[in-house]
Amino acid sequence: MEKKNWSDLWLSYGKVTELGGARVLALDGLNAESRIIKSAVAELKRGLKGLADIELVTDGTVANSGEKITLIREPSIPKEGYEVVSSGGELKIKASDDNGILYGVFALLRHLAMGQSLESLNEKSSPSNPIRMMDHWDDMDGKIERGYSGDSFFFENDEIIVSDRIVDYARFMASIGINAVAINNVNVRGAATFLITDRFFSKVKEIQDIFADYGITLYLTINFASPIEIGGLETCDPLDEKVITWWKDKSKEIFEKLPGVGGYLVKADSEGRPGPFTYGRTQADGANMLADAVKPYDGIVIWRCFVYNCTQDWRDYKTDRARAGYDYFMEFDGAYRDNVILQIKNGPMDFQVREPVSPLLGGLKRTNQMLEVQIAQEYTGHQIDLFYLIPMYKEVLNFHTYCNEDCDTVADIISGKAMGNKNAGFAAVINTGNDYNWTGNDLAAVNLYGFGRLAYDTSLSAETIAREWVRLTFSMDRNSEDILVEMLLDSGKIYEKYTAPLGIGWMVTPHYHYGPSVDGYEYSRWGTYHRADHHAIGVDRTDKGTGYAQQYYKKNAEMYNDPDTCPEELLLFFHRVPYTRKLKSGKTLIQHIYDTHFDGAEEAKELAAKWDSIKNAVPSDVYERVAERFKLQIENANEWRDQINSYFYRKSDIPDEKGRKIY
């Protein structure tokens, strides 16, 4: 095995000494029936040894003590679910399928690592979401679009790298319940277009095989213009017979060369990518054509809904980018094939710190839906600033869309429960790269871990997930653990305080998306305007404005439409508001802006101080890496505070009531 230059993340299996001395357990039941069971057994052996100094005997012999662990196929357990039960000295892991067994093994090891004894184990679980997916934005030159953790560990110089690191990656993903991965960026250009050709099939197959060992299905992100770029056709019109035939033949080839591949992930007609609109066709025409091509192989087409006019004129006050997804996709609700899934970003804009839930989620009632979030911290601090994202995802999942009388939350929709469909799920744009610690900021690994756990079980609380991750990753005293968990839980609110106020979003350095630039996206083509003048700020998205609020079901539409009932954290998303408006706190809007920005910058400093206070509870290299990032976060927070406050003071001419320094 090559020398590892990457960390073990939450699977370090450091010895938990209080579990007592050396023991021997015998494996019973399933053993080497399949590649996944083999992986499960190997992981179990490795984990028991590391965590508890337990020898797992897998050659059929019986342990002296008579103690054993039995892996059992139990058809009554839901798909990919598991039961881990301990009774009378016997430990059983039951599941109806291989993935369930593997997840049961990881559950057992997780409990051990968190300090539970084998004897007290008793857990039943099954996945909330059928598809639990990681989307890599890795380019084949080795760069990662919106990557903050180094370069790709899949690609380099337009070639595929197959390495032991990918095996560990697959283990990590399986340990948190991920069952689908797309390895290449949704912006498919250059060499990546040829991933579905003989130029790359054999190498893709190697990665696919590694993934298959851990129950992970590989998806390929494809270039909608492939018929032109690979096929030499003059069109990629989804209704053109030649194009249809080309995709049928190509899909046959792909599923033959890569048996078990999941299907395609597609970004079309979005930010310059080719798509059906070029030919006057609809998004449904495009998705369905591909869906028909992969249907014979049980393939799936995951079609992104991130379609909007990205060459808007800032002088155009009528067009509202927030409306775009709904406007383009709702019309064809019910017209998408059964093996099409629309992948919908959590908000209508683009992964901002604060957005309302996309009205497409649940707006669509006869269409398969997946929720897409971004654990890569593009707008949320570049894995420099601390931002624990799970609380945000919890809010999204718990949001009542009112698409049904009950069973109407986003969690209900993407689980398939709301509509009784099986092609549904939860996807994240991943935050990994080839940095030693995988995620740039060591603490950002909590989002990687947390997303998987949440996708598997959306009922888990943000605190539970944070505490699991802390305890699995570090060996720290309970007091330090509490401090770190609190830091994580507070982090998102703090970042939100010192960045763009009350849901208005953007105000970031163009292209780069870190650090403030209040007007950076104001006079641009991106449809991202705050329209601040001397009196007021915000875009009116009510029935008197762009009408965006009316894309929701009545109850939400009414709530958002009225500034008095609109949740205050979204006030500036839905309303144009004078600086002098009184908020629920009794403060004016402008004073709220000043206060939150002074407070947010202070709280960033406090986060850093808390990290210092647990310096001795973490390895010194981790401490140093993270402390360096907190230094940058404090600078960033100060810069946000001063730019935002100066901008609004200069514009409104209303001074801070507390007379603090504004430039």
Next chain:
Amino acid sequence: MEKKNWSDLWLSYGKVTELGGARVLALDGLNAESRIIKSAVAELKRGLKGLADIELVTDGTVANSGEKITLIREPSIPKEGYEVVSSGGELKIKASDDNGILYGVFALLRHLAMGQSLESLNEKSSPSNPIRMMDHWDDMDGKIERGYSGDSFFFENDEIIVSDRIVDYARFMASIGINAVAINNVNVRGAATFLITDRFFSKVKEIQDIFADYGITLYLTINFASPIEIGGLETCDPLDEKVITWWKDKSKEIFEKLPGVGGYLVKADSEGRPGPFTYGRTQADGANMLADAVKPYDGIVIWRCFVYNCTQDWRDYKTDRARAGYDYFMEFDGAYRDNVILQIKNGPMDFQVREPVSPLLGGLKRTNQMLEVQIAQEYTGHQIDLFYLIPMYKEVLNFHTYCNEDCDTVADIISGKAMGNKNAGFAAVINTGNDYNWTGNDLAAVNLYGFGRLAYDTSLSAETIAREWVRLTFSMDRNSEDILVEMLLDSGKIYEKYTAPLGIGWMVTPHYHYGPSVDGYEYSRWGTYHRADHHAIGVDRTDKGTGYAQQYYKKNAEMYNDPDTCPEELLLFFHRVPYTRKLKSGKTLIQHIYDTHFDGAEEAKELAAKWDSIKNAVPSDVYERVAERFKLQIENANEWRDQINSYFYRKSDIPDEKGRKIY
């Protein structure tokens, strides 16, 4: 000769038919005495043939008609000056040196091309400035920093290209009186550091030889950290003995391998470049050390004064970037060696559309000075928007510094007249690249031509130069010529109208420097702030503010210090002014901003219409290329108009008196 894929610019030598039929002239006097005389004779032969169908006989035979042209060395004529006189059927070109003869030949051909007959020629001229220099910002990868005309024709892939194009380039430069060229970017990085090593000497020598044929001295832009990067030393401290020795040895090598090279051009301690400040030394320490090293070979060190803090905090209201050049360099006036020339940008900031003249020019009284301007249109429209720069340069040259009782203009200083020195001159950052037409916009060639002509003779008017260029470049009727000349003369004022108002500068898209971004450089590290708030805009640079105005001699200091006497076009450079202040026109400042921006955008449209009106007077390819650029200019002007007006309306809350559309 390779196939030419470049135009002949103003040296096309198209036949001027009205000069009459075929004739034969004999060459008398100088003929092949030197490489430069050879070039002069070849050019004369080529030009006479093309322009007037005149055969020049150079083999010593006498023409049947007895007509001849005589090249004569006449020691009484000033250095590089010439006389072209025609009397009694004999034409004489006289000069005291080779360059003078060459320039005389070009003068003769220029007059012919403009339609004068040989018989009526009578011109005496001699250069205003000893050094007339073009500075290329060409990088060795082939890119040009701030280049808007394609890539480099000197460099590609870290290698030097020697081609026939460089011969034509040298001819063009000689034809306008340029006698010095630096071929590589002042930001010397990577391979360019090694231009002064054996890796490149032989190729540099080839270019140097081509230049030498046309009387042009090659200068090399050097990396101040060369002792470290090439020499393997651990320091480049200019007072370190090892460093001093290294530069002495290196200079010896350079002047041996490249005899006749002019010396070094240096950007030190500027925008991240290494320099003496790193070692606690002064700019004088750095420049003098290099000057001593090249002294034995009559070498010159041209040291740029573009030194300022480029990591300023925007919250710092005390530091004023405009002060920096004066603050860093004045202290050592008189301490610079005789073979050091300080190269000073025309304004204290950086090539903005409107700046006051740098107070260093003439502030320094015992130091050699060169004026540096930028014909590459970085902040002046990227060779998309039309901007004839010569009127701006005329204003700079005519500026009275009051450094003497008389003989105190910038022209006087850089000519050497004001201080009686010989190391002085005028340099431009050039606007060429490997585009077919050399300058991206065909009309931008007027700046290339104009700079050379003006550097040679600062008394020429902007209109004279424009008319010369138009007539040499195109064959058009007088009416069309008048229209084009008027377009050129108006162009700068139009661009100034629709961009940043009244000398405040910046407000451009960061890094790119084309198109508006009012706050683009406001909250940044570059020292470029407008500080606009609800009431007022501008930086107070008077004695009550940063004191910058006091860097001028009293008369100018007093003029700038008082908003009533400050030239209005510089009002916002020197003063912080309320939007409601009445200007001389009777308009308020804010109304002036609105009016100029509406007018400027209209006038950009009119420029395009004028171009259309002379469509038939220019070659169709030229028409198309330029028309395409005018389209972009109109868009740009509209964008500037709307962003500037919206920005100030939103901030000031004062409406346009005329009720025009503001967003």
